Amino acid sequence: xxxxxxxxxxxxxxxxxxxxxxxxxxxxxxxxxxxxxxxxxxxxxxxxxxxxxxxxxxxxxxxxxxxxxxxxxxxxxxxxxxxxxxxxxxxxxxxxxxxxxxxxxxxxxxxxxxxxxxxxxxxxxxxxxxxxxxxxxxxxxxxxxxxxxxxxxxxxxxxxxxxxxxxxxxxxxxxxxxxxxxxxxxxxxxxxxxxxxxxxxxxxxxxxxxxxxxx
Ligand code: BG6
Ligand code: MG
Numbered sequence: 001x002x003x004x005x006x007x008x009x010x011x012x013x014x015x016x017x018x019x020x021x022x023x024x025x026x027x028x029x030x031x032x033x034x035x036x037x038x039x040x041x042x043x044x045x046x047x048x049x050x051x052x053x054x055x056x057x058x059x060x061x062x063x064x065x066x067x068x069x070x071x072x073x074x075x076x077x078x079x080x081x082x083x084x085x086x087x088x089x090x091x092x093x094x095x096x097x098x099x100x101x102x103x104x105x106x107x108x109x110x111x112x113x114x115x116x117x118x119x120x121x122x123x124x125x126x127x128x129x130x131x132x133x134x135x136x137x138x139x140x141x142x143x144x145x146x147x148x149x150x151x152x153x154x155x156x157x158x159x160x161x162x163x164x165x166x167x168x169x170x171x172x173x174x175x176x177x178x179x180x181x182x183x184x185x186x187x188x189x190x191x192x193x194x195x196x197x198x199x200x201x202x203x204x205x206x207x208x209x210x211x212x213x214x215x
Contacts, residue, residue, distance in 0.1 A: 001106075001107065001108075002212070002213050003108070003164055003165065003166055003184070003212055003213075003215075004108065004109055004158075004160050004164040004165070005108060005109035005110065005111060005155070005158050005160050005164055005165045005166070006103055006108055006109075006110055006111075006165070006166050006167075006168065006212075007110075007111045007112070007113045007151055007154045007155070007165055007166070007167045007168070007178075007183070008110070008111070008112055008113065008167075008168045009046070009112075009113060009114055009167070009168060009169045009170060009171065009174050010112060010114035010116055010119050010122060010123070010137075011045070011046075011114065011115075011116055011170075012045055012170035012171065012188065012189075013093070013168050013169060013170050013188050014092060014093060014096050014126075014128060015087070015091050015092060015093060015122060015126055015128075016091065016093060017084065017087075017116075017122065018041065018045060020080055020083040020084055021041070021044065021052075021080060022036065022038075022041045023079070023083060024076050024077075024079040024080040024083060025041070025044070025052070025056060025076060027076075027079050028056075028072055028075060028076045028079065029056065029060070031072070032057075032060055032062045032064075033060070034056065034059065034060035034062070036056065036059075040055075040056075040059060042193070043055065044056075045170060045171035045172075045173070045174075046115060046145045046169070046170075046171025046172070046173035046174040046177075047115065047144055047145065047171075047173055048115050048138060048144040049073055049076070049077065049117070049138075050069075050073065051144055053069060053072060053073055053076070057069075077117075077118075080118065081118065081121075084118065084121065084122060084125065085125075087122060087125040087126055088125060088126065089126050089127045091126060092126050092127075092128065093203065093204065094203050094204065094205050095203050095204030095205035095206070095207075096204045098204070099204045099207065099209070100131045102208065102209040103209055104131065106209055108209070109133050109134075109158045109160065110131050110132055110133055111132060111133060111134040111135070111136065111154040111155075111157060111158055112132050112134070112135045112136060112137065112154070113136050113150040113151045113153075113154045113167065113174075114136070114137045114138065114150070115137075115138050115141075115144055115145055115150065116137055116138050117137060117138035117139050118138075119135065119137035119138065120135065120137065123135070133157075133158060134154055134157035134158050136150050136151075136153045136154045136157065137150075140153060141153065144173070145171070145173040145174050145176070145177035146172075146173045146174075146176035146177045146180060147177060147180070148177045148178070148180040148181030148182075150177065151165070151167055151177055151178055151181045151183060152181050155181070155183070162181050162182035162183045163182060163183075165183045165184070166183065166184045166185070166186060166212055166215060167181075167183045167184070167185045167186070168185075168186050168188060169185055169186070169187060169188065169197070170187070170188045170189050170194075172193070172194060172195065172196075175187055175194060175195070175196050175197050176196065179196055184198045184215045185197045185198055186198065186199045186200070186201060186207070186215070187199070187200040187201070188200075188201060188202075188203065188204070189202070190202070198215050199211075199214075199215060
């Protein structure tokens with residue numbers, strides 16, 4: 001087999017949680033009179049919670065103490081946790097389950113590589129957890145995408161090498177991370193805003209496992 005494993009980002013690839021992050025940041029922003037736009041939300045994809053707040057405060061031109069930031073990070077996550085508490089398998093994005101099944105049937109290893117510290121709970125709520133041989137999330141890394149750490153740890157957990165692996169990502173930071181780690185990468189979304197991927201697909205309805213051999 002040309003490749004042995006597939007590593008998936010979570011938010012925006014397997015489930016559409018970007019809408020919940022957006023709502024939770026908008027709720028927080030009210031405290032300092034800031035309304036996050038959809039374009040700005042796009043820039044928060046793939047990056048950590050801490051970096052997201054720093055960007056938002058920069059856009060809002062608001063100086064905050066570390067103590068204040070810690071309180072807001074906690075509050076944002078409480079709002080987010082409330083929003084995702086209602087998630088269920090119907091929120092798995094189109095084509096994902098069929099693709100995962102094809103991968104499993106053909107003997108590919110499957111891992112998660114996500115910046116989220118809430119990955120475990122989302123995987124449990126949606127029932128996706130059973131598909132993964134390794135889960136690397138925001139609790140297991142020290143450096144955020146575009147650093148390749150999250151994917152390199154996934155590769156290591158699967159006892160593979162980067163050249164054996166294909167990453168699936170919806171964020172530019174994630175595509176850059178996969179490339180920096182020496183992996184092939186399939187971008188999920190639009191070629192108008194994602195650059196440097198080996199292939200771009202609108203959704204998992206647009207790819208078959210056999211297409212991976214062409215990467
Ligand atoms: C990424 C999201 O997957 O996880 C980012 O794309 C988010 O938008 C990051 O900031 C961290 O998520 P969490 O759940 O730890 O706040
Ligand atoms: Mg993502």
